[in-house]
Amino acid sequence: MANIAILGYGTVGSGVVEVLKTNKKRIEAKACQPIEIKYVLDLRDFPNDPIQNVITHNYDDILNDPSVEVVVEVMGGTNPAYTFVKSALQKGKSVCTSNKELVASYGSELMRIAKENNVNFLYEASVGGGIPIIRPINRSITSDRIEEITGILNGTTNYMLSKMSDEDLEYNDVLSDAQEKGYAERNPDADVEGYDACRKIAILASLATEKTVSYDDIYTEGITSISKADIAYIKKMGGSVKLLATAKFNDGKVWARVAPAVVLNENPLSMVNDVFNAILLKGNMLGDVMFYGKGAGKLPTASAVVSDIVEAIRHKDINLGIGWSEQKQELMSIDDVLVRKFVRVEYNNKEEAKADVLKVFGTDEIMEFFGLENEFAFVTCEAKEAEINDKLNELINCKGIVSILNSIRMEG
């Protein structure tokens, strides 16, 4: 019999209870023993819910009960989650969490404390919701040098970009829709500005390098500037816009970036639509592998948390020794990363503007789109980000060009 305690009876917490109940037989067979929810910590009471019997408002009840083997942290945020998790580990309890903020901010320290106490700190649900990705990297991709990780890691923005494309809508319209459906928060910044995806790629990059990649160091750009006009051109090119979180690892050099990108239809990430997430990983022996599924949602996320509970119970007193160290991983500036960009310009004189583009970027292939007057789009040559940006500044000052309407990196 394994006793567990759940911190937080919100969406994920109640999902964990539901998964444990619905699939009790299979889960207990996998854990090789019965699992009992001994406590649920929440500030609230739930008088009409059977969970009320095990509700506590005092974390010390859990901390000081030596029969609790596994603490499940599904509160979110870092305060008090960090203090609670740290003290649980120090008391010799394993911790399973869905909290990307906690893992991205304090992961290496918590893994060290877990190791010192011969318990485990597991966080499968912190990236990609229900998609198995943390354990596959730790337990399956062990014979490969990981060269690249590129993910669609935020379901809300992927839903919004898919809807803009499918229904020919502007950003603001799909934002309201996503807010009404409960996919986006009233303050949507964490999703639309890329902060959520940034924390997740920081976790994956830390796993790949086995050092701490700080999310503060990752260049992050959201989707707020993407317009239906951009998408119209890009669809015509045979592509779509996705918010990609990327990390590349080559010859000891590492860089990471979160930004919208043009993904052409031959790339498997192009078919990842709506709230789905996917992580494409390139190994030096394996080539490309991709993991696809629901990146959020109560039950998929809870399913991943419960798989960690099973893993923790099966590895009582065995630290799995997986994760990354507290040593900081320096990142290369993305100014030095090679890119090509899709660029939309407004012109006052088309022929002159074409000549300007040819002069600055060496291409005379332009795309026009019926109904979009006084503008065209093109794809730049490949050069370092900083050079491309310099050239874009040069282009703005050309006589034929009025303005640069948008520029979006091309993927791959």
Add this chain to the structure above:
Amino acid sequence: MANIAILGYGTVGSGVVEVLKTNKKRIEAKACQPIEIKYVLDLRDFPNDPIQNVITHNYDDILNDPSVEVVVEVMGGTNPAYTFVKSALQKGKSVCTSNKELVASYGSELMRIAKENNVNFLYEASVGGGIPIIRPINRSITSDRIEEITGILNGTTNYMLSKMSDEDLEYNDVLSDAQEKGYAERNPDADVEGYDACRKIAILASLATEKTVSYDDIYTEGITSISKADIAYIKKMGGSVKLLATAKFNDGKVWARVAPAVVLNENPLSMVNDVFNAILLKGNMLGDVMFYGKGAGKLPTASAVVSDIVEAIRHKDINLGIGWSEQKQELMSIDDVLVRKFVRVEYNNKEEAKADVLKVFGTDEIMEFFGLENEFAFVTCEAKEAEINDKLNELINCKGIVSILNSIRMEG
């Protein structure tokens, strides 16, 4: 230091040596110790290859060397692989294999023997080549009841079907091409008749049910009847033809099937082209997750084998207790499975034939294709396989119909 022995220095065996050499540092860090290839068993000698120093022609050298911890079986076939593997396990050595034939035929017995001897029998590379799938099912999808597994599990046939579609070619033309490129054997039956995919879905279905699903019980149909005319209609419908290996698990009832199917473009499996494989798995909490990558090839397959070697070394004297029992899983007849079929018919009188289709299948929606005279296609209503087949027999006897040119199940 962990000593290993490799049985067979063919494509996968030499790949294993290459992966271990190329990624030595990372692999040994993951295994927490150096790994030494102490023997390679092969009938041949390799005088100009450094491997010659450790070549043996006598399996007893390996079996009787107590310092060999892990035996890597990459010979293929069941004889002598079965005897070799069994005796290695009995001697207390873990075994890692890429041999789907061996796993599908003797998996449960070998897992039992491994358990009795407190070692491991691991087979990540037996399904999906380099794609992590066995360990994710065993270690990540532990909180879900698996409801369905559908895979594109054979790279050769997927390459052939993709090429037929992309280049508007007939089956025989792409077969010759696949044979020239080395993707298909001189005798291509194992691939094109679906036998290879059948063994792989038997393994996945056994993992899901935790009982033995015998591949002999699985209805298996290959791709040899697929024509470029079929593909032309199906492309126009917004779909493609894939050889799907399917297993469904509901209320204790299990069925499995390998057959070509029409996959519509909204299904994530539709974008799996060329030699790529993918496995779509549906969990009752998780929803759909998909694993995608290279299903064959020297280095991807070897990468999966080496990840098993790492796992075996890290679990010395700890049986991971995963797999399935020797108890047989009965399968429901696919006659009772609900299907819809895409059907192409040749007619002598179009209006009469349309009336016949309407009478038998209740649909008057037909598709015609420019250049294909005296024929049309339609999609049947949904009914049990046996009923649909009865109706097809009824249709053949209708006055307006000359013959049924082909019928292909619709996926989903």
